[in-house]
Amino acid sequence: MVLLLESSGSFLVLPIAKIYFFKYKIANLYWSYNREHAHIDYIRIYISILQFFKSPGQIAIIAFTFSQGIGLKEIISKRIIMAFKVSQEIYQFGGRLYKLSHPSEITKTSMDVNVFVPPQGLDAKDKKIPVLLYLSGLTCTPNNATEKSFFQYFASKYGFAVVFPDTSPRGAKIEGEDESWDFGTGAGFYVDSLAEPWSNNYNMYSYVHKELLSKLATQFPALDFEENISITGHSMGGLGALCGFLKNPGKYKSVSAFAPISNPSTCPWGHKAFSNYLGKDESQWLKYDPTHLIKEYKGDQPTILIHQGAADGFYKDKQLQPENLVKAAEEAGYKGGIDLNIVDGYDHSYFFIGTFSEEHAKHHAKYLGLLN
Numbered sequence: 001m002v003l004l005l006e007s008s009g010s011f012l013v014l015p016i017a018k019i020y021f022f023k024y025k026i027a028n029l030y031w032s033y034n035r036e037h038a039h040i041d042y043i044r045i046y047i048s049i050l051q052f053f054k055s056p057g058q059i060a061i062i063a064f065t066f067s068q069g070i071g072l073k074e075i076i077s078k079r080i081i082m083a084f085k086v087s088q089e090i091y092q093f094g095g096r097l098y099k100l101s102h103p104s105e106i107t108k109t110s111m112d113v114n115v116f117v118p119p120q121g122l123d124a125k126d127k128k129i130p131v132l133l134y135l136s137g138l139t140c141t142p143n144n145a146t147e148k149s150f151f152q153y154f155a156s157k158y159g160f161a162v163v164f165p166d167t168s169p170r171g172a173k174i175e176g177e178d179e180s181w182d183f184g185t186g187a188g189f190y191v192d193s194l195a196e197p198w199s200n201n202y203n204m205y206s207y208v209h210k211e212l213l214s215k216l217a218t219q220f221p222a223l224d225f226e227e228n229i230s231i232t233g234h235s236m237g238g239l240g241a242l243c244g245f246l247k248n249p250g251k252y253k254s255v256s257a258f259a260p261i262s263n264p265s266t267c268p269w270g271h272k273a274f275s276n277y278l279g280k281d282e283s284q285w286l287k288y289d290p291t292h293l294i295k296e297y298k299g300d301q302p303t304i305l306i307h308q309g310a311a312d313g314f315y316k317d318k319q320l321q322p323e324n325l326v327k328a329a330e331e332a333g334y335k336g337g338i339d340l341n342i343v344d345g346y347d348h349s350y351f352f353i354g355t356f357s358e359e360h361a362k363h364h365a366k367y368l369g370l371l372n
């Protein structure tokens with residue numbers, strides 16, 4: 001079988017992959033458009049099939065390269081693959097950084113995502129390793145935090161994986177989506193839009209918390225996306241992290257944020273985004289406002305760690321308002337409390353995030369069972 005794959009090329013790979021997929025319930029097929037790297041795909045096929053037969057019962061990853069005549073639509077319609085294209089696999093801090101993309105059914109666009117697997121996740125045998133989801137801020141792609149937050153270093157030190165999703169759909173072809181930096185492309189605000197024309201694509205809440213995590217769970221069986229996952233984020237991503245935690249009791253073990261938009265219903269960024277994505281009914285806005293959500297929250301109540309630079313211009317302009325969240329948490333009797341650290345001299349940039357990312361990594365490592 002292995003020799004057949006090599007000599008026959010991808011025309012035969014697909015039928016064979018299909019047979020093994022159905023016969024052995026293989027959950028995960030790796031795929032690539034990239035003809036130039038076909039030899040790497042074939043090597044992955046050998047390794048995956050050998051691994052599968054060596055350890056039956058485990059999920060195998062089979063790779064194949066698309067050839068002309070095998071369309072993406074056909075493959076998806078037959079529910080054959082859980083698909084991520086791997087555009088780069090980079091060695092870092094003993095682990096691997098994967099730069100991935102995949103077609104999303106929720107945003108109806110191709111989505112980029114970076115995933116860092118620490119060394120502990122490369123040779124994990126019996127126990128899955130925890131995951132930290134990092135949501136980025138306005139204008140960011142998966143690469144900003146990957147390049148500037150230092151999170152991968154601390155992920156290797158403590159032993160958790162990190163997922164860096166994108167901040168919006170890209171190329172949805174909606175009129176006006178590229179007109180401003182704080183709305184549309186790069187500014188999905190992690191909400192499910194209700195209003196036209198955004199509601200067809202701008203559904204980053206469901207994309208991140210449902211589709212992406214479930215697809216990654218199939219792609220990375222050594223990572224624990226179900227039972228041991230925490231969430232953090234910066235600015236608009238801090239808002240996304242706080243909402244993700246407060247709207248899904250029990251899903252995330254812990255939450256933290258860097259300079260989060262804490263009370264979006266009452267700040268200019270929130271007004272602009274929510275009135276466009278969610279419409280005029282302000283009761284819908286409260287469903288994505290942490291300062292409101294914490295009053296109704298009923299789940300586990302770990303300490304929420306927040307850092308905020310005192311010299312951050314957006315803080316001074318009242319876009320962020322973490323004090324409102326602290327007050328609401330106190331009034332609601334949120335048990336773990338909000339550990340708000342206003343740090344002198346720091347601004348809103350990744351220099352600020354990189355300075356405090358170890359504290360946040362440690363905070364999550366504790367709740368993820370990696371530290372006492």
Ligand SMILES: N[C@@H](CCC(=O)N[C@@H](CSC=O)C(=O)NCC(=O)O)C(=O)O
Nearest residue numbers: 137138139140144181234235236237350
């Ligand atoms: N208009 C500016 C500012 C954009 C900016 O500051 N973005 C922040 C997030 S703001 C809140 O969500 C950011 O993290 N930028 C990326 C970075 O690498 O610093 C602009 O477009 O630059």
